[in-house]
Amino acid sequence: MSSRAKIKDIAASVGVSPATVSRALTGSGLVAEPTLSRIREAAQKMHYRPNVSARNLRTQRSMAVLMVVRDVGNPFYLEILKGVETTAREAGYSVLMGNTENNPEREVEYFDMLRDGHADGMILMTGKLPDRAGYSEQVRGLPVVVALEEIAESGLPHVMIDNEAASRRAVEHLIGLGHRRIAHITGPVPEIMSLRRQDGYRRAMAAAGLPIPEGYEPVGDYLLHTGERLCRDLFSLAEPPTAVFVANDEMAFGAINELRRMGLDVPGDVSVVGFDDLFLSQAFHPPLTTVSQPRMAIGQQAMELLLRVFSDEGVAPSAVEMPTELKLRGSTAAPRAQS
Amino acid sequence: MSSRAKIKDIAASVGVSPATVSRALTGSGLVAEPTLSRIREAAQKMHYRPNVSARNLRTQRSMAVLMVVRDVGNPFYLEILKGVETTAREAGYSVLMGNTENNPEREVEYFDMLRDGHADGMILMTGKLPDRAGYSEQVRGLPVVVALEEIAESGLPHVMIDNEAASRRAVEHLIGLGHRRIAHITGPVPEIMSLRRQDGYRRAMAAAGLPIPEGYEPVGDYLLHTGERLCRDLFSLAEPPTAVFVANDEMAFGAINELRRMGLDVPGDVSVVGFDDLFLSQAFHPPLTTVSQPRMAIGQQAMELLLRVFSDEGVAPSAVEMPTELKLRGSTAAPRAQS
């Protein structure tokens, strides 16, 4: 049967008090050398593992953090999770995954887990707070860090990329290749992230003196099939674009597939730029030109920020910005001919 | 400030004993109606949340399960996670993700978490137990369910697919199309799952009286780039195959990309079949013919099995088999010409 040795058992076995065992095992440095080793040995031999519930109850902390996302099913979050986890582990924390499925009920649920001691802090990547009355007030001062998304007026520390600048550069790349009729498939509006990317698109277009014709900014939702559908719409316009900047890779995949179905070559006939640099974006055909976010690093930063919030010494940054990179690959080229 | 109301506070506020409050809130059905409501109201108003550490310490359970995978970064596990989570939630359990990175140290770590009360049970998807001496013995009787993979002689209940039969059907499909020179890029050997899939390939070939020439079974590791490399090898053979059955989709993507680079058309010149049916497999070009596993259902089943193990009534199945489906898509066709 599983041994289930407790601190008391070790104490008895070694012939000291439970308190001493505790001190020895937590590495407090208050136990003398002959005893210390004997305690460690005994613990080892008895396969001792401190009971976390007891410890947590006593210390009033769980040494766990909560990472809350909209949809665990989205591979996008995986690398971020890795970054969070790596940094968390090093600091002795474990990571719980929370999944809101965009359900407000679930969101407050995870906030509650902070209060019931499930976790000591939270990394929020859902782009919003529960609407429940007064929540935005209660949140201030909680050990919460926001990543990826941005929550207006929440006052919470966050780690971000510059979505607008990154999008602007992506569109500028298209313009530089000679494209003039450039469309943009957006993310869900009015979410801030989508708006930022749209802003980048608009600014790049404006700066180049290019018009944005009616129908050139269809509103998407980051899903594959929406990319297909909106692309179809785009190319049934009287004056279809020669290039499309898509707000995320998944929709860009859909768009490219749809173009192929319509008999159009990418990048021969149409150039496509995505956003995210998913795992399979370079394995895609053609390899997708896209904005790459340092996802792992974002996760690490977010966790480091949270650790800083935990430690009461010093002041934690209220915002951290991470760099992005436009990966030039095979889905963009100069437009075929003069329009 | 966060309220941090405890059971004692509610008791005082309502004018009953802490025990009654506990009984009311846990829904034991032992509290009379006038009191019951008053307690509930008070709890609500004070934003009361039972402290999990205290409760877990007292009840000796954590109401959490551990789902341990080789690599959280692999999207393959996501849908399984969803299945596990859905079922777990319904039963009041939360799910902790564990990541071994194929590191034996980490594996025992997660077993330890069972003993230290972090979790009440575990769903193992790593295909192995820690080698540490005597571990396989200790494991017997622990609340552990194995999913996807198989652990020889562990005696642990598991939920599986029939890898061999599924692979056989995949290869039979190729044979049915008229292919005779069919190669197989395997998974990592000697892992059981890889061997099973290879067995399926060999049996199908044998049953059709087809030879397996030297070099037709390169050993892979499920990674994209390995698929590319091994495919290159395969097509520098004197007699290259006209079809390839690849042990997973990720390597199949790599193989197809490599074929394209070599100027070969899929499926015109070469047919490719994968295994897994990843999220992007149908968005790939060409859409990948592949073996689909019911991942979500596998997760649900695994969790249900674990719940059965928890409840001491009745006997839990020692194995559950889930069906697979060969998805016929665009990466397979009849061979171009007679060899």
Next chain:
DNA sequence: CTGAAAGCGCTAACAT
């Protein structure tokens, strides 16, 4: 440097 004693917040006997 070590021991004794208290208590984290909750639930479960046991009593009434």
Next chain:
DNA sequence: ATGTTAGCGCTTTCAG
């Protein structure tokens, strides 16, 4: 139907 009491396993004062 409710109150009293004890204790889950650990850490941490407070003494010595």
